[in-house]
Amino acid sequence: MTQPRYTPLAQSLPASVPFVGPEAQERQRGAPFVARLGANENIFGPSPKAIAAMQASVAEIWKYGDPESHELRAALAAHHGISTDNVLVGEGIDGLLGYLVRLLIAEGDAVVTSLGAYPTFNYHVAGFGGVLHTVPYKDDHEDPYALFAKAAEVDAKLVYLANPDNPMGSWHSGADLLAALDQLPEGCLLLLDEAYIECAPEGTATPVDINDPRVIRTRTFSKAYGMAGARVGYVLGAAELIGAFNKVRNHFGMNRSAQIGALAALEDQDWLAEVVGRIGAARDRIGQIARDNGLVPLPSATNFVAIDCGHDGDFAKAVLDGLVARGIFVRMPFAAPQNRCIRISCGPDDQLDALAEALPLALADARAARPA
């Protein structure tokens, strides 16, 4: 009996995954993690009002969600002062990245990103046959001018930039990015990933005209809103581009309780402000823990802190392994030279206590294993 006839592209793809989940690591370890600080989840959680709304909604989970996410979109439009035609809700930013890449990128089309930026974006580019070109970070910041110059050089249809950045936590002012847009080549769309924007200082969001066809922005309820497991992201952009998602998206892909929870979360901006304050305090504490161990925390506008371990990627990996072995789930950047760092998500004090306890031990192990 013959095998299914895959497309040549599908056949060529590796079975690799962008991230291994902490649950898989726990299964491998045979023990749960003590602290879950690796996936930039928001352990402070969503608004109690969102939790209550989701719990109440479960009794009606027999209903499909509204395929238009109309109420949530209307609320988002009001929140951002735009039209509902400028916003579309999807199954997390990850799902929306896939749809956007599919709309623009056919086999052989050029795409640009930073070396070591979000792997799931790269996964989607590869998955649709795009050719990824990278530029290095500049002083641990994504470099818009280098990205746009590379885009011009390779005739890219799409360029990815996260502001604030993951995995480094660095950021540009929105005004600087708006100015840099002048260098974006004609016919190249900027995908501006603002997943962490709520954690960033005022003025970090790029004040681009919502109908500017050069830019599409991604936002999420997974980070500051504390609902990663709900899978609610959204895109903001020109109506024509936003409307194009309707050609390819999974129209009935949204969980109904997630739609209801996101609406309640959006309406509780007081809670958001409260959580952003806690995130800021946790960033400070992570920074202090790093310094207490002779390491350098990088400035962050996100819900995590990249800690420079002071040597190369192998050393940082040894530190990370030492933390994981002690039940602290953390991750680290994939590419040099950023992979001299480990990346610690913000969390409540008990989890940071566990980090503070484990880090010196992990560091000692890593230093002992280092070739003299």
Next chain:
Amino acid sequence: MTQPRYTPLAQSLPASVPFVGPEAQERQRGAPFVARLGANENIFGPSPKAIAAMQASVAEIWKYGDPESHELRAALAAHHGISTDNVLVGEGIDGLLGYLVRLLIAEGDAVVTSLGAYPTFNYHVAGFGGVLHTVPYKDDHEDPYALFAKAAEVDAKLVYLANPDNPMGSWHSGADLLAALDQLPEGCLLLLDEAYIECAPEGTATPVDINDPRVIRTRTFSKAYGMAGARVGYVLGAAELIGAFNKVRNHFGMNRSAQIGALAALEDQDWLAEVVGRIGAARDRIGQIARDNGLVPLPSATNFVAIDCGHDGDFAKAVLDGLVARGIFVRMPFAAPQNRCIRISCGPDDQLDALAEALPLALADARAARPA
């Protein structure tokens, strides 16, 4: 400023959607529906244990779901007596259909389905540039021999067959389908959609070897399990094909509460049996309501009943419009001659009372409007 450069395929796609949601119709009507009997949702709902599990899980919605849905997959594997390598969980059957089409169908590749079968499958085929070929239903049943003969004729890589069928509710015995498989051409994969299988008589599931590379089956928690809004579907098939989904799927696409709820629902087979009984009783009552109005209900192995309105599609559409105008959300088949029917989902007595009240009025209107 230039527009984004879409792929030629994306540019060619219509902005059409497979289904308009009932919420959009309610917004248009300016009033909620009295009865929600149009989307084959299961109004009897999920197991109370699943509801409790989902409610309890909301407090941890800040965590991403396990990208491997390991626990749910392990439970499904045990339930079906297969290996976890033979099952993969995704964002409803709709999402999984998209991934499967993407793995197999490139622009110009041939696909076969029945004329008037599941529109969302057709949507995905068009979305990846496939060329859809259709064969007619035979006595309101999908016709495996005609489907497979057409597949041989057009060298199809993929053929779709739902058993039981939607929108007609008809079914084949699993033994008959297994025998028909001999006619499936080499290199053509059968996508056997078993979304409604739990509602069907014993012997309807096709007893195909799980590692048979000719067949992949889709199952869901949206129908008999009553969790349409959760978005949990799964595919069953040969390990190599199941593994290929990992090349393209949205690994972090699953809602965490939905994973937990589906696991609890699967574990409560007593509730499932209870609901399947209620569905059977509701089918009988819908049949009686049809006959009370001089209409013919078709036999059904699903959670809905197709009612033959006795004339053409225009007449059935007039009946449907009359029901919708009276607050009864129902749908109907898209293609002739099945579109002489309207399709009524099972539901509790109060909703069927509303149907029983509205149907004679809708029929009278439709008959009055008919050309003599």
